[in-house]
Amino acid sequence: MAFLTYILLAGLALGTQNRFSPDSLGLAASSALAWLLLEVLSELLALHLAPGASQLGPADVVALAGYKYVGMIAGLLSGLLLGSAGYHAALGWSCLSIFVFMIRTLRLKLLAEPAAEARSQLRLYLTVAIAAAQPLLMYGLTFHLLR
8 A cells, every 4th residue: 555655656746847748657566566576585595594484485585675665655745745844754764664673673673582692783783774764765766766
């Protein structure tokens, strides 16, 4: 739902700037979907290659990856209503929130079981890498929509 809402808001943002075309909406949808697939596949590969069993399945990874769209929607709505300052404030807050949320959630799933020090360190790096990718993707998928 958040993915589709993001696509609709992207169309609205482009329409308010007289830059809307069906091609631009399709480009926004396909690039967002491509980045989502790339993110999910790379996280699944990293979880598979990391030593020790993970409690995260493919559905969990897709669900966690979808949370970024809620923050992107908040940023786009703020940008449409309040301008550039509103966009940056809302997206900054959303990026910080998603980072903290992902760290806390993934810590429960990836770092729950006791493991050797090397395994624990690798899982910690994986947790931080997944959480740090979210704000980068959020900004990358929205900055061009509001000018």
